Amino acid sequence: MTTVTLEAGAPIGASPPADCSIVTRGLTKQFKGGQVAVDALDLAVPRGSVYGFLGPNGSGKTTTIRMLLGLVTPTSGECEVLGEPMPRGVATALPRVGALVEGPAFYPYLSGEANLLRFDAADPTASGRTAKARVTRALERVGLSAAASKRYRAYSLGMRQRLAIAAALLGPRELLILDEPTNGLDPQGTREVRALVKEIAADGTTVFVSSHLLAEVEQMCTHAAIMRTGRLVAQGTIASLNGGLATRIRIETPDIADAARVLRGLGLTEVRTGADVSADLGGHAPERVNAELVAQGVAVRGLAVVRPSLEEVFVGLTGEGFDVDG
Amino acid sequence: MSTADTRRTPGLVPVSETRESTERTPPLTATGPVAATGSAAEASGGVGRGWAFGRMARSELGLTFRRPRNLAMLAVLAMVPVLIGVVVRLIGAEDADGGPGGAGGLVAQTAGNGLMLTFAALFVLVPLLLPVAVSVVAGDSIAGEASAGTLRYLLAAPAGRTRLLVVKYANAVVFCLAATGVVALAALVTGLVLFPTGPVTLLSGTTVSFAEGLLRSLIVVGYVTAGMAALAAVALALSTFTEVPIGAIASTVVLVIVTQVLSAIPQLEVIKPYLLPTYWTGFDGVLRDPVAVGDLTQGLLAFGAYVLLFGSIAWARFTGRDITA
Numbered sequence: 245m246t247t248v249t250l251e252a253g254a255p256i257g258a259s260p261p262a263d264c265s266i267v268t269r270g271l272t273k274q275f276k277g278g279q280v281a282v283d284a285l286d287l288a289v290p291r292g293s294v295y296g297f298l299g300p301n302g303s304g305k306t307t308t309i310r311m312l313l314g315l316v317t318p319t320s321g322e323c324e325v326l327g328e329p330m331p332r333g334v335a336t337a338l339p340r341v342g343a344l345v346e347g348p349a350f351y352p353y354l355s356g357e358a359n360l361l362r363f364d365a366a367d368p369t370a371s372g373r374t375a376k377a378r379v380t381r382a383l384e385r386v387g388l389s390a391a392a393s394k395r396y397r398a399y400s401l402g403m404r405q406r407l408a409i410a411a412a413l414l415g416p417r418e419l420l421i422l423d424e425p426t427n428g429l430d431p432q433g434t435r436e437v438r439a440l441v442k443e444i445a446a447d448g449t450t451v452f453v454s455s456h457l458l459a460e461v462e463q464m465c466t467h468a469a470i471m472r473t474g475r476l477v478a479q480g481t482i483a484s485l486n487g488g489l490a491t492r493i494r495i496e497t498p499d500i501a502d503a504a505r506v507l508r509g510l511g512l513t514e515v516r517t518g519a520d521v522s523a524d525l526g527g528h529a530p531e532r533v534n535a536e537l538v539a540q541g542v543a544v545r546g547l548a549v550v551r552p553s554l555e556e557v558f559v560g561l562t563g564e565g566f567d568v569d570g
Numbered sequence: 571m572s573t574a575d576t577r578r579t580p581g582l583v584p585v586s587e588t589r590e591s592t593e594r595t596p597p598l599t600a601t602g603p604v605a606a607t608g609s610a611a612e613a614s615g616g617v618g619r620g621w622a623f624g625r626m627a628r629s630e631l632g633l634t635f636r637r638p639r640n641l642a643m644l645a646v647l648a649m650v651p652v653l654i655g656v657v658v659r660l661i662g663a664e665d666a667d668g669g670p671g672g673a674g675g676l677v678a679q680t681a682g683n684g685l686m687l688t689f690a691a692l693f694v695l696v697p698l699l700l701p702v703a704v705s706v707v708a709g710d711s712i713a714g715e716a717s718a719g720t721l722r723y724l725l726a727a728p729a730g731r732t733r734l735l736v737v738k739y740a741n742a743v744v745f746c747l748a749a750t751g752v753v754a755l756a757a758l759v760t761g762l763v764l765f766p767t768g769p770v771t772l773l774s775g776t777t778v779s780f781a782e783g784l785l786r787s788l789i790v791v792g793y794v795t796a797g798m799a800a801l802a803a804v805a806l807a808l809s810t811f812t813e814v815p816i817g818a819i820a821s822t823v824v825l826v827i828v829t830q831v832l833s834a835i836p837q838l839e840v841i842k843p844y845l846l847p848t849y850w851t852g853f854d855g856v857l858r859d860p861v862a863v864g865d866l867t868q869g870l871l872a873f874g875a876y877v878l879l880f881g882s883i884a885w886a887r888f889t890g891r892d893i894t895a
Binding site for chain 2: 275310313314315316317334335338339341343345346347349350351352353354361362363364365366367368369370372411
C-alpha cells in the first residue's frame with residue numbers, strides 16, 4: 245500500500261516553529277543488519293504541547309525515542325532536545341528530561357524508594373540533600389506511597405509502570421518522554437495517568453507520549469505525529485489531523501433513494517447508500533439538510549453528523565492489517 | 571496558634587503536649603527542602619562534580635555490598651582461611667605440607683606462627699577463587715545493568731557513559747580490596763586464635779618482629795588487590811561487549827584458567843611475561859629480606875599496563891555503542 249500523505253503533515257517539517265522542545269531533521273537510523281528503523285524523520289514538538297507519537301508496532305517509535313535520549317546514535321540527520329544537539333548535549337539536556345523508555349526496569353532486590361534514590365544518584369545535577377523529599381513526592385504523585393518500602397520484585401505490573409513514571413518525575417522537568425505510559429495499567433490507572441499528564445502539561449511541561457492507543461492520544465494530546473515503517477506520514481494538531489478526513493452526515497430513513505437524490509440535489513458529494521444514507525457534509529449546515537429532506541417528504545428517523553476519529557485517520561495512513569511492518 | 575489548639579484538647583498532660591509539638595515541628599522544616607527542590611536543582615552548578623560523583627559511587631557501593639550474592643561470595647572467601655587453619659591444627663603441619671600448590675611451605679609454617687596463615691590463605695585463593703569472585707562483580711557491572719534494562723535509565727538520568735564506567739570500575743576495585751581484606755582478616759583472626767604468635771621467620775630465614783610482619787601482610791593485601799584490579803579491568807571490558815552478564819563472567823574465568831594452563835607449559839615460557847596470573851603470586855617477594863622490590867614493581871607495572879589497555883578497550887566500546895537493551 246502506498247503512503248497516504250495528508251496536507252497536515254507537510255507544512256511543519258519544512259520550517260519548524262522557533263519554540264520547540266524536540267526538533268529532528270532528516271533523522272535516520274540504519275542498524276548493522278541493514279534494516280532502516282527510522283527514515284528521514286522531521287519532527288517538531290512545540291514547547292508546552294502534549295504530543296502523541298503514534299505508529300504500529302515496529303514503526304520506529306522506540307528507536308526514535310532512544311535517539312532523542314542519546315542512547316542510540318543516528319546514522320544521519322540531526323536531533324535537538326531542549327535546544328541541545330543529541331547525543332552530544334546529553335549532559336546538559338537530559339537532567340531537564342524525564343523519560344520512560346520501553347517499559348519499567350528496576351533492581352528487583354531493592355525497594356521502590358531505594359530504586360528511585362539509585363537513579364536520582366546517577367543524575368549529576370540532582371542534589372542529594374533534597375533526594376529523599378523528591379523521591380517521596382514522586383511516589384506520592386503516582387500513588388505508590390504505601391508500597392514505597394516494598395521490594396520491586398513484589399510489585400504488580402501496574403505498580404512497576406507507576407514506579408517508572410515516578411522515576412521520570414524525580415526533578416523539575418521541562419520535557420517528559422513517555423513510551424507507552426499506560427501499558428499494563430488497569431482502567432483506573434489509565435485514567436490516573438491521563439490526569440497526571442494533563443496536570444504536568446498544565447505546569448508548562450512538554451509531554452511527548454508514544455502510544456498505539458488512539459482514543460487515549462485523542463483525549464490527552466494537543467498534537468500528534470503518525471509513523472509508518474520508519475517514516476513520518478502525518479504531523480500536526482489533533483484538529484488538523486482529524487480535519488484531513490471529511491465530516492460526514494448520516495441519515496436513517498426508509499426512503500433511501502429519495503434521500504440520496506435530495507442530498508445530491510443540495511450539492512453534497514460522496515453520497516453512499518446502504519442501510520442508511522451518508523455523504524460528506526462539506527460546508528452545509530446539518531439543520532438545513534434536515535429541513536430540505538423533510539420538505540421533500542423524506543421520512544427522517546435519525547440524523548447524525550459523524551466526525552472522523554483519530555483511529556480512522558490512523559488506519560487510513562498506516563493500513564488496516566495486523567502485519568508488523570518490516 | 572497550634573499550642574492554643576493543643577491546650578484546648580481535654581485530657582492532655584503537658585508531656586504529651588511537648589511531644590506533639592516536637593512531632594509537629596519536623597514537617598514544617600521538611601517543607602523547606604521540598605519547596606526549594608526546584609531552586610536547589612537549578613543551583614546544581616554549585617553542587618559540584620566531585621560531590622555528585624561521590625554520591626553515585628556511594629550508591630554503587632551500596633548496591634554491591636547489599637547484594638546477597640556478593641555477600642555470600644565474601645563469606646565463602648572468609649571461610650577458606652578458617653578451614654586451612656583448622657585442618658593444619660588438627661592434622662599437624664608435617665602432614666599438611668605439600669598441600670595445595672606452592673602454598674605448602676607456607677601452610678607448614680603457619681603451625682609455627684599464626685601470621686603466616688594470612689600469606690598461606692592468599693597463596694591458596696589467588697589462583698582461582700579470588701579471581702572468580704572479582705569476575706562476578708566486575709563482569710556483571712555493565713552487562714548486568716544492560717540485561718536488567720536499568721542501563722538505559724541510568725544513561726537517561728543522565729549518568730554519562732564515561733562517568734558510569736569510572737564509577738563501575740572504582741566499585742570493582744573496592745570489591746577487590748574488600749575480598750582480599752576479608753581473606754586477610756579472617757586468616758589473621760584464625761591464626762591468632764589457633765597458633766602461637768611472635769616474631770615472624772621469613773622465607774629467606776631472617777626473623778622480623780610481629781609488628782613488621784603485620785605491616786608486610788598489609789603490603790601483600792595491597793599487592794593482591796592491585797592484581798585483582800587488573801583482572802577487574804579485563805572483566806569490565808568484556809562486560810561492555812555483551813548484554814548477558816554470565817557471558818562476561820564466564821569468559822573472564824575461562825581466560826584466567828586458560829592463562830594459568832598456558833603458563834604451566836614449559837615450551838610456552840616466552841609468553842609467560844605477558845600473562846596476568848604470572849604476577850599474582852609475586853607477593854612472596856614481601857616475605858624475603860630485603861623485600862624483593864624489583865619483583866613487586868614489575869608486577870605492579872604489569873597490572874598497570876593491563877588496567878590501561880583494558881580500560882581503554884572498555885571506554886572505546888562503551889562510549890561508542892548503541893544501547894538497545
